[in-house]
Amino acid sequence: MGMTAAVIGGSGYGGGELLRLLLAHPEIEIGAVAAHTNVGEDIADLHPHLPSLYGQTFVDTAAAVASGAEVIFLALPHGRSAEVAATIPTGIKVVDLGADFRLESAEAWAKAYGGAHAGTWTYGMPELPGARAAIAAAERVAAPGCYPTAVTLAYAPLVAAGVIDPSDLVTVAASGTSGAGRAAKASLLGSEVMGDVTAYKVGRHQHRPEIVQNLTKVAATGVPGPAATVRVSFTASLAPMPRGILATCTARPTGKASTDGLGADLVAGILRAYYDDEPFVTVLPAGRWPRTSATLGSNTVHLQATYDEDADRVVVVSALDNLTKGAAGQAIQCANLMLGLPETMGLPLTGLAP
Ligand SMILES: NC(=O)C1=CN([C@@H]2O[C@H](COP(=O)(O)OP(=O)(O)OC[C@H]3O[C@@H](n4cnc5c(N)ncnc54)[C@H](OP(=O)(O)O)[C@@H]3O)[C@@H](O)[C@H]2O)C=CC1
Ligand SMILES: CC(=O)N[C@@H](CCC(=O)OP(=O)(O)O)C(=O)O
Numbered sequence: 001m002g003m004t005a006a007v008i009g010g011s012g013y014g015g016g017e018l019l020r021l022l023l024a025h026p027e028i029e030i031g032a033v034a035a036h037t038n039v040g041e042d043i044a045d046l047h048p049h050l051p052s053l054y055g056q057t058f059v060d061t062a063a064a065v066a067s068g069a070e071v072i073f074l075a076l077p078h079g080r081s082a083e084v085a086a087t088i089p090t091g092i093k094v095v096d097l098g099a100d101f102r103l104e105s106a107e108a109w110a111k112a113y114g115g116a117h118a119g120t121w122t123y124g125m126p127e128l129p130g131a132r133a134a135i136a137a138a139e140r141v142a143a144p145g146c147y148p149t150a151v152t153l154a155y156a157p158l159v160a161a162g163v164i165d166p167s168d169l170v171t172v173a174a175s176g177t178s179g180a181g182r183a184a185k186a187s188l189l190g191s192e193v194m195g196d197v198t199a200y201k202v203g204r205h206q207h208r209p210e211i212v213q214n215l216t217k218v219a220a221t222g223v224p225g226p227a228a229t230v231r232v233s234f235t236a237s238l239a240p241m242p243r244g245i246l247a248t249c250t251a252r253p254t255g256k257a258s259t260d261g262l263g264a265d266l267v268a269g270i271l272r273a274y275y276d277d278e279p280f281v282t283v284l285p286a287g288r289w290p291r292t293s294a295t296l297g298s299n300t301v302h303l304q305a306t307y308d309e310d311a312d313r314v315v316v317v318s319a320l321d322n323l324t325k326g327a328a329g330q331a332i333q334c335a336n337l338m339l340g341l342p343e344t345m346g347l348p349l350t351g352l353a354p
Contacts, residue, residue: 002026002029003027003028003029003070003071003339004028004029004030004031004068004069004070004071005018005028005029005030005031005069005071005073005335006031006032006033006034006065006067006069006071007030007032007033007034007064007072007075008034008061008065008072008073008075008076008084009034009035009036009073009074009075009076009077009097010033010034010035010043010058010075011035011036011037011041011043011046011047012075012181012182013178013181013182014075014097014323014327014328015033015035015073015075015328016046016047016050017323017324017327017328018073018075018097018328018331019033019043019047019053020047020050020328021324021328021329021332021346021348022332023052023053024346024348026345026346027339027341027346028071028332028335028341028346030053031064031067031069032059032063032064032069033053033056033058033059034058034059034060034061034063034064035059035060036060036061038058039057039058039059039060040057040058041058042055042056042057043057043058044056046058062087065084065087065088069092070092070093070339071092071093071094071338071339072088072092072093072094072095073095073096073097073328073331073335074094074095074096075097075098075328076097077098077181078098078099078113079098079100079113079115080098080100081096081100081101081118082100082101082119085100085118085140090139091139092139093139093140093141093335093338094139094141095124095141095331095334095335095338096141096142097143097328097331099112099113099145099206099210100118100142101118101119101120101121101140101142102120102121102142102144102213103117103120103209103210103213104120104213105209105213108209109209112206112207113206120142121140121141121142122134122135122137122141122142123142123214124141124142124143124144124330124333124334125144125149125152125153125214125330126337126343127153127156127275127278127281128152128156128214128217128218129217129218129221130221132337135334135337136337136338136340139338141331141334141335141338143327143330143331144210144214145207145210145326146179146207146320146326146327147175147205147207147211147245147247147326148207148210148211148214149320149325149326149330150173150246150247150301150318150319150320151171151173151207151234151249151318152211152214152218153281153303153318154171154247154249154303154305154316154317155169155215155218155251155316156214156215156218156274157270157271157273157274158251158267158270158271158305158314158316159218159219159222159228159230160218160219160221160274161222161270161274162222162254163253163254163262163267163270164251164252164253165253165254166215166216166219166228166229166231166251167228167229167230167231168231168251168252169215169230169231169232169233169249169250170232170250170251171211171232171234171235171247171248171249171250172237172248173235173236173245173246173248174237174239174245174246175236175237175239175244175245175322176239176242176243176244176245176292176322177193177238177239177240177242178243178323179322180238188238193240194240195240196238196240197237197238197240198238199235199236199237200236200237200238201236202235202236203233203235205234205235205236207236208232208234211230212230212231212232215230215232216228216230241292243292243296243321243323244292244295244296244320244322245292245318245319245320245321245322245326246290246291246292246317246318246319247317247318247319248315248316248317249315249316249318250308250311250313250315250316251313251314251316252312252313252314253312253313253314262314264305264306264307265286266307267305267306267307267316268283268286268304268305268306270305271283271303271305271316275303279343279344280299280300280325280329280333280347280349281300282300282303283303283305284302284303284304288304289317290302290303290304290317290318290319291319292319292320292321293351293353293354294319294351294353295319295320295321295324295325295351296324296351296352296353297321297324297352298321298324298325298329298348298349298350298352299324299325299330299332299333299347299349300320300325300349301318301319301320301325302318302319302320303316303317303318304317305317324348329347329348332346333347
């Protein structure tokens with residue numbers, strides 16, 4: 001018989017995506033699903049795309065913690081996971097979709113999110129060096145942020161190969177509106193978001209320290225040399241679509257890489273070799289560039305790269321679905337590892353179209 005998962009924060013967008021994916025999972029069944037203001041409501045009234053959940057209602061967080069689940073997913077607003085996690089007995093696997101336990105530096109946490117730092121859990125990006133084994137051995141895992149997933153996976157192979165200067169990274173990324181969660185905000189209402197693309201949190205986005213933390217670790221596993229300083233300019237923008245992230249990640253090649261001649265084929269080849277065995281990272285065929293629509297509903301990241309000789313910059317473009325590989329899919333990928341299941345179990349590799 002399979003295992004049971006409780007989902008806390010199940011009425012939100014991340015929670016809804018967890019439920020959609022878990023309904024198709026062969027070994028994990030849905031147990032208690034908790035909400036906050038929606039306790040007592042029918043789950044499928046909030047998620048009508050999941051009609052098999054009509055008749056099951058949202059419970060409160062304490063009831064979900066006590067429900068006997070083998071694994072608990074937390075899909076709560078930033079700062080809420082820590083207080084709930086403290087009530088979960090040891091022995092139950094926990095995957096947090098929020099940011100509470102992602103950062104190692106209390107100072108970085110305070111600057112990005114404010115308030116007390118709750119601690120650090122094993123970081124849940126299996127594609128990073130050494131991460132897969134650490135996640136499999138962990139009882140509590142912090143699933144990465146949506147933008148950090150797109151950006152880290154774009155730069156990691158090139159940082160590890162020592163062909164780009166990690167202190168000169170510039171990324172501009174666009175996200176669909178579901179990245180901001182379900183709670184209504186005036187700037188996310190249809191009439192304001194349609195027909196508009198706008199930058200936000202410019203120069204102060206909370207995901208920058210997570211990207212820096214990840215790439216600093218990747219740099220330490222790469223070509224031996226002095227410790228790398230990772231500096232990234234990160235600019236987010238809001239696009240008039242429900243789901244998806246497109247990140248355009250550029251970097252200055254190292255002097256040696258420039259001198260040796262860094263063609264588009266070489267850059268894309270480094271990505272291809274790095275992700276050769278990765279089921280959820282697809283480096284597209286030459287000349288094909290990622291688009292968000294091709295990743296919708298799938299747990300995959302699409303990548304393509306080139307070298308812009310005139311600008312002397314490497315360019316990597318990355319696309320993913322913020323709710324799937326950027327949140328719930330990646331969380332289930334980690335849970336599979338933690339529960340000793342095949343990593344890919346229940347996770348879609350193909351998207352929805354049109
Ligand atoms: N949206 C995305 O693309 C991504 C989100 N994440 C992270 O996942 C987490 C959830 O995000 P998302 O689903 O978008 O958020 P939503 O705003 O859509 O959902 C929040 C959920 O938390 C519940 N909740 C709110 N306050 C409390 C509380 N005080 N106690 C208990 N439950 C509470 C809500 O319940 P109710 O509705 O009943 O009030 C709801 O179920 C966040 O940490 C987010 O940063 C991570 C990667 C991507
Ligand atoms: C469009 C939009 O507003 N996106 C959010 C993404 C936040 C999020 O989901 O945060 P985690 O991935 O860290 O959990 C933002 O930029 O703040």
